[in-house]
Amino acid sequence: MFVLGIESTAHTFGIGICNEKGDILANEYNTYVPKSGGIIPAEAAKHHIKVKRILLKKALKKAKLSLADLDLIVFSQGPGLSPCLVVGRDFALELAKKNKKSVIGVNHCVAHIEIGLLFNALKNPIIGFFSGANSQIVCFAPKYKKINSTEMLKRKEKYIVIGETLDSGLGNSLDKLGRQLNLPFPAGPKIEELAKTGKYIELPYTVKGMNFAFAGLVTSAINKYKQGSKIEDVCFSFQETAFAEVVEVCERALSFSKSKELLFVGGVAANQRLQQMFKIMCLERGAKFYTVSKKFAGDNGAMIAWAGLKKFKKERKTKNLDIRPTWRIDQK
Numbered sequence: 001m002f003v004l005g006i007e008s009t010a011h012t013f014g015i016g017i018c019n020e021k022g023d024i025l026a027n028e029y030n031t032y033v034p035k036s037g038g039i040i041p042a043e044a045a046k047h048h049i050k051v052k053r054i055l056l057k058k059a060l061k062k063a064k065l066s067l068a069d070l071d072l073i074v075f076s077q078g079p080g081l082s083p084c085l086v087v088g089r090d091f092a093l094e095l096a097k098k099n100k101k102s103v104i105g106v107n108h109c110v111a112h113i114e115i116g117l118l119f120n121a122l123k124n125p126i127i128g129f130f131s132g133a134n135s136q137i138v139c140f141a142p143k144y145k146k147i148n149s150t151e152m153l154k155r156k157e158k159y160i161v162i163g164e165t166l167d168s169g170l171g172n173s174l175d176k177l178g179r180q181l182n183l184p185f186p187a188g189p190k191i192e193e194l195a196k197t198g199k200y201i202e203l204p205y206t207v208k209g210m211n212f213a214f215a216g217l218v219t220s221a222i223n224k225y226k227q228g229s230k231i232e233d234v235c236f237s238f239q240e241t242a243f244a245e246v247v248e249v250c251e252r253a254l255s256f257s258k259s260k261e262l263l264f265v266g267g268v269a270a271n272q273r274l275q276q277m278f279k280i281m282c283l284e285r286g287a288k289f290y291t292v293s294k295k296f297a298g299d300n301g302a303m304i305a306w307a308g309l310k311k312f313k314k315e316r317k318t319k320n321l322d323i324r325p326t327w328r329i330d331q332k
């Protein structure tokens, strides 16, 4: 069985192809970079329209397949920016109709996790999912049901969110800071680079129970920069503070779930410093750390194809193919 996945939730348009064994046969993507400021959804959608056929052609060539060889077309149904989601959904429907293929929609956040689980066979992980728009600590619902409230027992979803950001995602927070430091989008990699030679300046640290927040930290870091702090020090201090917040909460999640496995996925998983902090924490408590390679950390079509294949085996079809811009990982 060959599955084609289409990713288009935000800045990146991606086409991935996988087979039933989980071999990734192609994973082509192209990212819209705003000229200045943040993503303009309509502009990102225009970008996706421009690149979609080129990427499809490239992916099929790489996989040595034709459209006729495919068995299933999958698209990212949400969450994401509506104009971008529509491009991916419409392209999926067009391809499915022309070639008489089945089509299903998947949750983009579930796909970030499923690709992590494809490369790491885990039994009961705590999953740290940190991307641009999302930052959540997730675990398998059936495992959680054993240890927590009756409210959770009613849920049928595979994943339960046990901690999350109270404002923006970690990646978007890095990008917001980056804009004020005049760094190109996405700012995460550049901040990581600059942080390597920085020194610590004190910044606010916000953890509330199992949740964390970054907005005050972003504002404070920008103010420090405007008041004359070195860019390297601001980047280092921001990373150390924000990352300590999420490591603290992940450690608590490992502790109360009695899990010995931490899986780190999403675009921010490319960050070596946060990987290192997670590794130290896991080592200290006898847990194992797992992650994904950079090409599967950020948005990509391969993760959509794989998540779609898994969903297809259970559900066969998606009844409602409308886009779902605010679809949470813990909602049906």
Ligand code: ATP
Pocket (backbone or CB within 6 Å): 009, 010, 011, 012, 079, 080, 108, 130, 131, 132, 133, 134, 169, 170, 171, 172, 174, 175, 186, 187, 188, 189, 192, 266, 267, 268, 269, 270, 271, 272, 297, 298, 299
């Ligand atoms: P979502 O997947 O939640 O819809 P998204 O599409 O923005 O959000 P991804 O493509 O998974 O997310 O990740 C992009 C984010 O990852 C950006 O915010 C970017 O700054 C961040 N990022 C990428 N590389 C690094 C890095 N090396 N260090 C820190 N952050 C990084």
